[in-house]
Amino acid sequence: MNWDWKVFLNDDGGGRTYLQWMFDAWGWTLAVAGASWVVAMVVGLLVGTLRTLPNSPVLSRLANAWVELFRNIPLLVQIFIWYFVVPKIFPAMKELPGFVLVVFALGFFTSARIAEQVRAGVQSLPRGQRYAGMAMGFTTAQTYRYVILPMALRIIIPPLTSESMNLLKNSSVAFAVSIAELTMFAMQAQEETSRGIEIYLAVTLMYAASAFAINRIFALIEAKAQIPGYVMAGASGGGH
Amino acid sequence: MSWLAHQVGGTDMLGLDMSFLNWDIISKFVIKGFWFSIQLTIIATIGGIILGTILALMRLSGKAWLATPAAIYVNGMRSVPLVMVILWFFLLMPAAFYALIPGGANNRAEISAIITFVAFEAAYFSEIMRAGIQSISRGQVNAGRALGMTYSQNMKLIVLPQAFRNMVPILLTQTIILFQDTSLVYAIGAYDLLKGFTTAGKIYGRTEEAYLLAAVVYFVMCFGLSYLVKRLQVKIAIIR
Numbered sequence: 001m002n003w004d005w006k007v008f009l010n011d012d013g014g015g016r017t018y019l020q021w022m023f024d025a026w027g028w029t030l031a032v033a034g035a036s037w038v039v040a041m042v043v044g045l046l047v048g049t050l051r052t053l054p055n056s057p058v059l060s061r062l063a064n065a066w067v068e069l070f071r072n073i074p075l076l077v078q079i080f081i082w083y084f085v086v087p088k089i090f091p092a093m094k095e096l097p098g099f100v101l102v103v104f105a106l107g108f109f110t111s112a113r114i115a116e117q118v119r120a121g122v123q124s125l126p127r128g129q130r131y132a133g134m135a136m137g138f139t140t141a142q143t144y145r146y147v148i149l150p151m152a153l154r155i156i157i158p159p160l161t162s163e164s165m166n167l168l169k170n171s172s173v174a175f176a177v178s179i180a181e182l183t184m185f186a187m188q189a190q191e192e193t194s195r196g197i198e199i200y201l202a203v204t205l206m207y208a209a210s211a212f213a214i215n216r217i218f219a220l221i222e223a224k225a226q227i228p229g230y231v232m233a234g235a236s237g238g239g240h
Numbered sequence: 241m242s243w244l245a246h247q248v249g250g251t252d253m254l255g256l257d258m259s260f261l262n263w264d265i266i267s268k269f270v271i272k273g274f275w276f277s278i279q280l281t282i283i284a285t286i287g288g289i290i291l292g293t294i295l296a297l298m299r300l301s302g303k304a305w306l307a308t309p310a311a312i313y314v315n316g317m318r319s320v321p322l323v324m325v326i327l328w329f330f331l332l333m334p335a336a337f338y339a340l341i342p343g344g345a346n347n348r349a350e351i352s353a354i355i356t357f358v359a360f361e362a363a364y365f366s367e368i369m370r371a372g373i374q375s376i377s378r379g380q381v382n383a384g385r386a387l388g389m390t391y392s393q394n395m396k397l398i399v400l401p402q403a404f405r406n407m408v409p410i411l412l413t414q415t416i417i418l419f420q421d422t423s424l425v426y427a428i429g430a431y432d433l434l435k436g437f438t439t440a441g442k443i444y445g446r447t448e449e450a451y452l453l454a455a456v457v458y459f460v461m462c463f464g465l466s467y468l469v470k471r472l473q474v475k476i477a478i479i480r
Contacts, residue, residue: 068463069459071462072420072458072459072462072463072466073455073458073459073462074420074421074423074424074434074458075420076424076426076434077423077434077451077454077455077458078455080451081451081452081455084447084448084451085448085451085452088256088448089256165319169319169320169321169322170321171321172321172322172323173321173323173424175323176426176427183321183323183324183327183427186327187327187427190331196331197332200324200327203324204324204328207319207320207321207324208316208319208320211319212319
């Protein structure tokens with residue numbers, strides 16, 4: 001087959017080259033993934049913590065319901081619901097740009113997975129940790145703030161790494177509501193230029209490189225945040 | 241299913257009208273997509289587990305010429321978004337291929353989706369199988385050797401049956417994720433469960449309701465299945 005990489009220097013009809021367009025799209029991918037990551041971490045940490053609270057059956061049941069709800073509906077359907085249905089039910093949200101709605105969808109979807117990791121992390125701690133906090137006269141909130149969460153969060157860095165990489169890959173689903181991210185670029189540029197293989201290759205490499213970068217960043221954090229003398233078996237599992 | 245509409249919130253909730261979905265529409269639009277989603281899930285699970293087990297055995301063979309290509313394949317697949325993989329296969333599948341399958345020319349997206357999912361899920365199943373094989377203690381392998389079994393006998397009669405059994409809950413959980421991911425064939429326009437709902441919704445001017453009903457159906461199926469997996473997990477734990 002014959003390659004035609006010069007296609008990236010062609011004008012896309014709007015005064016920029018396909019190469020520029022691709023980097024703009026990469027920016028959107030990173031923006032969607034980054035903003036969703038913040039939403040997912042904040043909500044996931046909260047929900048995951050609630051699930052482990054002693055003596056709060058109502059709160060932990062609500063938190064469990066949250067996880068089940070967002071885990072058992074496909075991401076694409078959730079994105080469609082945020083984009084098409086939610087603004088219809090809450091007219092105030094009609095003003096919000098699509099970007100924000102997609103961030104909510106992706107962030108909440110991922111928050112359920114992160115909550116699951118946080119719960120597993122907290123429950124993997126020896127019981128003695130919680131008792132130590134109680135023996136020091138800490139309230140439940142203080143025990144979590146000073147004893148349990150600092151331990152649990154460091155233990156779950158490996159699964160958080162793969163969830164964060166999953167989040168980046170899942171941001172590709174935003175193409176379905178026309179967010180101008182990498183997959184959207186791939187589909188449109190493929191159609192316009194008919195050089196699908198070159199376009200797809202470049203986009204695939206950008207995804208792989210971004211995922212790899214996330215992996216390295218987390219490895220760095222993991223090394224820095226290591227608990228001295230504490231060895232955890234590597235967690236593994238399925239998921240996308 | 242119109243009883244479902246009533247369960248969900250009567251015929252007029254927040255300006256949504258769920259009652260448009262009657263048996264006529266279900267049999268005309270939804271059933272076809274439902275069958276394709278189920279078909280896709282089953283074929284991809286079986287094909288993915290077979291191919292994934294082969295990949296896992298290659299990686300654990302200790303021979304570089306087998307292990308390296310398998311590792312590259314698995315890690316490559318896992319670092320690219322599923323949507324991009326779907327687009328890749330759809331782009332690269334030669335037109336002549338579809339002619340080999342009866343009725344293939346009219347169902348290109350569906351055929352391409354099935355092949356994509358088998359190839360993609362194999363990477364994820366192979367990681368699960370690899371963990372499963374590695375979880376079998378060395379003593380089992382040594383016992384097989386002591387009985388004079390060859391490598392393949394040992395794998396077939398000793399290691400794989402135990403590995404499969406240990407991994408059944410995780411394999412099933414992955415299948416539930418797979419079922420949710422089948423909705424992503426939206427990218428190439430294959431006719432799946434979600435498309436069944438959206439098509440009906442578009443024709444009758446009820447897009448929002450269609451998305452919500454699709455979400456309910458996916459939720460009920462995935463929640464029910466994961467509940468069964470949890471029950472099974474308990475059962476397996478008791479037997480051991």
